Amino acid sequence: MATASVILYTNRNCPWAHRVHIALAELALPFEEKIIDYSKPRTPEYLKINPSGRVPTMIYNGHIIIESSIIAQFLADSVASTHLIPRTGEAQGALVRERIAFFVETYFSKANIYYYRAIEAKTDEDAEDLGKRYSDAIVTDVEPLLQDAEPFFNGSTKLTMAEVLTASFIIRIFTLPFTENAPLPKSMIANLEESAPNFYAWARATMEHPSVNSIYNTDACAAEMRDRRAKARALA
Ligand SMILES: N[C@@H](CCC(=O)N[C@@H](CS)C(=O)NCC(=O)O)C(=O)O
Known part of the structure; x- marks a missing residue:
């Protein structure tokens, strides 16, 4: 071909x-x-x-x-490879795709909505609060969906569409709070190792995957997000 x-x-x-x-x-x-x-x-x-x-x-x-x-x-x-989207076994493949879609929808609608809100918060205190809402949503809504992660979604040993669609935010949320003049609060991930162990282990494995981290530049992203915060605060 x-x-x-x-x-x-x-x-x-x-x-x-x-x-x-x-x-x-x-x-x-x-x-x-x-x-x-x-x-x-x-x-x-x-x-x-x-x-x-x-x-x-x-x-x-x-x-x-x-x-x-x-x-x-x-x-x-577009490719014959099936590991991002399982197609084998009609009902079985469809159910895995449904689970992946539900996971991605839940992650973005319940938790990731706080990502840009925390960056654009008017005060550091508001940002901390929004970060806490992110981590609360992870514990309540996302953690139960990662029970079978081993290390990736639904026991997959390779990345799936669940990671492809969420990993870029996960790596930012786990790194930006530790940069200078951090544009994201540490409350985003505080205590998640204990309160959401499935999520924490899955997120670590995801971030460590070369397909995820090879193009990521923490300092460049942090600088851009600090600018975004400064612009939002200037408008407040
Ligand atoms: N829903 C779009 C979002 C894309 C998006 O917001 N891209 C931003 C950069 S992260 C952009 O191009 N911003 C420039 C602009 O809005 O002028 C997608 O998933 O492709």
Whole structure:
């Protein structure tokens, strides 16, 4: 089969684009990387490809694909390999896909909603409080879904779509609180090792995976998130 032509418009600080990098790495798909500096206005050429001006955007054999979760899903569907999306055994495969989708939906709707809110909080105290709400949601809603993680979702020894779609935020949440003038509060993950041991072990294994951490730069992301906080506080 001919190798697909893949162009990825991205920015390595963007957690949504990071999802696509993880999928590409995991599926060992070669691609051409075009960095978009989103601190500057987008070019008319880029806006023609993606009118929202956001990253990521992928061009696959000439087809434009936008939205990180759709791109990652498309990439997993485009290959014969089944480890990101199990297809074998119709009902069994469908049930695993349903569990992954429910996990991702729960993680983002219950816990990750506090990520940008904590960064943009008006005061450090508010940020601490929002961080605590994140960790409370992990304990209540996410921890029970990771009972079978070994080390990855549902006993998988390889990354699954559950990790592809969440890992970029997990690695930020576990590292940014420990940077200088941290843009995220430590309350995000305080006590999780004891109160959410399944989540904690899963998150550690996920962050340590080379497909997840090879393009991640803590200092660059921390600097960008400090700017985001400063802008939000200036508007308050
Ligand atoms: N829902 C989109 C979100 C993408 C997104 O928000 N990207 C940000 C960077 S992390 C961006 O391009 N921001 C530039 C802008 O809004 O002008 C996805 O998942 O692809």
